[in-house]
Amino acid sequence: MSLTVDEVRHVARLARLALSDDELEALRGQLADILAYAEKVGEVAVDGVPATSHAYPLANVLREDQPRPSLAAEDAISSAPQAEDGRFHVPRIVGEQA
């Protein structure tokens, strides 16, 4: 298991982490070690074995379509780092969504 710095940089972009070259280089080794260890799961024969995400099987957990109170306008944006006219402020958005 080995990774190039460019691969690590690509993952950092996907994860929206502005990492320094030193961080990228350090992570290159750490990711490789962790993934090499995790890849042990590949040794197990799992043909025909279903995936489990929840031990207690549930289905059809549905909510009735009944309105519940929303937040007051000031509460909705009370934690915003920056807001304007009741809206959340962000720097200019470049390009289309992913």
Place this chain on the structure above:
Amino acid sequence: MSVDLVTRTAAELRDQMSAGEVSAVEVVGAHLARARAVDTEINAFLKLMDEQALDHAADIDRRRAAGEALGPLAGVPLALKDILATAGIETTCGSRILEHYRPNYDATAVQRLRAADAVVIGKTNMDEFAMGSSTENSAFGPTRNPWDTDRVPGGSSGGSTAAVAAFAAPLGIGTDTGGSIRQPAALCGLVGMKPTYGRVSRYGLIAFASSLDQVGPIARSVTDAALLHSAIAGPDPLDSTSIPTPAEDVMASLDRGLDGLRVGVVAEFMGEGMAEGVRARVTEAIARMEKLGAEVVDVSLPHVSYGVPAYYLIAPSECSSNLSRYDGVRYGMRVDGDTAEQMMARTRAAGFGAEVKRRIMVGTYALSAGYYDAYYAQAQRVRTLISRDFSKAYERCDILVSATSPTTAFPLGEKTADPLAMYLNDIYTIPSNLAGAPALSLPVGLDDQGLPVGLQIMAPVLAEPVLFQAARALEADLGFDPTPRGPNAVTAPS
């Protein structure tokens, strides 16, 4: 007086208060004072809520005086892990990125605690976003082990655990994704329990790995842990993964003893990698259980060695998605940038600590194009095999036992440089998270360095009652004293 109060269990305090021997204000005041005194040594609390707590206590005293019916934990102080949302009160998850963040809602577990009239005295320290086994990953400084302040309390619920161990509160709330309640409980000589996945609502529990996270109790006695579990367990319409049936009664069977219980010793958990002091106490404890009438059998969990690898694919994958919301737009920290993307990337790079970034990177890679089947999907199948291993073992026994952690408390800084070594702390606890089954850590003595050793007791899904029953019987027989002692121990209550 206050010495007396802080060393009492929750059950004792509850009885004293209902008998009118002491007021909630006195009880809460004594614990707040103790918390202030010890926190300089252990840094267990991120926030002490003196005012709210004393007001709450006064209100409970008033209601008691007025003859109102009170909850089962009326006036009992509690230390709350800072991973649970509390309306209007800072909830940081041990992270810079949420410093000063005040939720505008309460976690369901917090509402249940209020309904039980427990009094939250503070929010406790933790590894950032619960990622760690030593509480050294907190953005607000490490918590120290009351038994030896040069050592870690374990983690990620190290703050709640250290607070309870240091007598700052009789009860603590933790969360457990891979061992984050049980391992610190073991390292601090306490009882810590991870319920069945879905037994306690996750609503308001800030997600690390959604399919593994559970809220659970930390206490100095099995009875207190059972009381606290009873207060928080049960269905919740706000959590789609919450189990809809009423919570099992864990109090009724508490004193039924071990006689006739079949106890399975997991062969894979008795192998190398376990410290001798731990092995010695665990072996003795198993022998005691046999003396107390339990039938001890050897069992095997063939796939359990793949638990940690599977965990380190599943948990980072889920966390990489769960932590995407911290982007500097709606709440929390922001580092500015020319574009929205730059602002987000800078905010996240500055707001998250090294371990969190590492796991986000691992998870993002594991889920990215082409790797899903080999990593996440494969790990989820391995998870199925581990659950099947447990089911098979439970055909021959009622509970399983092992050490909770391969070692006792280790010195601060010893494992921070080596992520994989740190991950192996949870080798015995992770399988229960993967299987969604309940497990409890019980203190069973000290190693030759005078540090607590924990025995892990595991039970099938929703078999919490037998878990507490077995733990209570062994606890009564061993009579473990939870008072931290030794050259570097935290100052005793005075």
Place this chain on the structure above:
Amino acid sequence: MSAPAIEQAREYEAVIGLEVHVELATRTKMFCGCAIDFGGDPNTRTCPICLGQPGTLPVVNRSAVEHAIRLGLALGCSISPSSQFHRKNYFYPDMPKNYQISQYDVPICVGGELEVTADAGARRVGITRVHMEEDTGKSLHVGVSGRIHGAEYSLIDYNRAGIPLLEIVSEPDIRSADEARAYLSELRAIVLALGISDAKLEEGSMRCDANISLRPVGHTVFGTRVEVKNMNSLRSLGRAITFEIARQAEVLRSGEPVVQETRHWNEDAGATSTLRVKEEVDDYRYFPDPDLVPVEPAAEWIEQIRARLPELPAAARARLVDRRGLAPAQADVLVGAGLHRLLDAAVAEGAPPIEAANWLANEVTAWCAENGVDPASAPLQGEDLAELVALVRDGTLSSKLARQVLVDVLEGKGGPREIVAQRGLEQISDTGALQAAVDQAIEQAPDAAEQVRAGNDKAIGALVGAVMRATGGKANPQMVNQLLRQRLTGG
């Protein structure tokens, strides 16, 4: 297919697939209890859940699932016995969690079809899937341009975030702009008939993206496809596809390859332009949302829903032609406008179908257009229409006056009979009342009268007109004619 083949081809065939998003008209959002009502102040229809606050969890809205099943059944899809929600991970400021909860490999509805009729005739368009997902918030771009490009910063309103969406993906079975329009309007008619969305393309409660590629006629391999976005009406969908087909044909004829990209339709420019080229495929890191459990609709539930399905447009058109004797074109108009329910109501009140249909297809539709009212919700009762038609039939109203009465009814001034009474519009058909007016007309126009007597029949028109004027148009023209003849020719 090989490049030379493209270059040499003269005739190209368009291969088109549509992705349509429909905002569901549920009372609350997909995963939280926030009420859905538009025009609220920014972020006043939000809660900790739809703002993606730490620790919050989604719970699925039962009505949204029911709406999805209804549309699936209407499109002849099979309903998955167990479908799942995934997380589609990508960062964008209008998405509170930076992932969209959507369905991925197991959508709730799969494999339906929709028959559409266009100039080229009828065509069955396959429906690949219908899946549930959540909508995003809205960004207000602040700056000189007011558009995303050149904006200084953006302001986000999450009122729309979490509103339930259905995404309907068609097979690439569509071959022309005309068929694409027909497909979208038929899908819209079905959605309206089901009452699961107001499906307004102009307002974005129904959105359509088109995947368009060309291949030489006769080839079976697909060419490089281009995704076109931002068509906000049936008309712009047609224009955009027509433009894009021509553009790609030109590129191919010049020997260039078509670039795989997403293009933006600009209504004013009447052209598409590059939005973003897909160097690397998007990496959405889909995985099953661990906060949610599978949706497994019981067979009984599905059958209940099927039993309660309303009449669908195709069936309605057929019925109007076969049972009501309408012309197919008129049946199209009425069903397309959602006016067939009003027709049924009027007929139930005794109105003759054809006449009632004419009033709806002409007067009512025109009035709705003028007043910007959705015909489907025209303020008219079946009994009013039946009454109006009856008043014309029994001679009480001339069709000219009947139009005025209809407008009054549509403006809510009352029922036809009331209005006729209020305004005294009854046609004058009684001899006594008309005789005086007839005599006066003859007096005032002696020459005309003389010509009629002399046998010039045409001349009577002037006299009839005079009587009609004198009676404010209320005189019954046939009777006026009759009386004039009696007086002048004794006939």
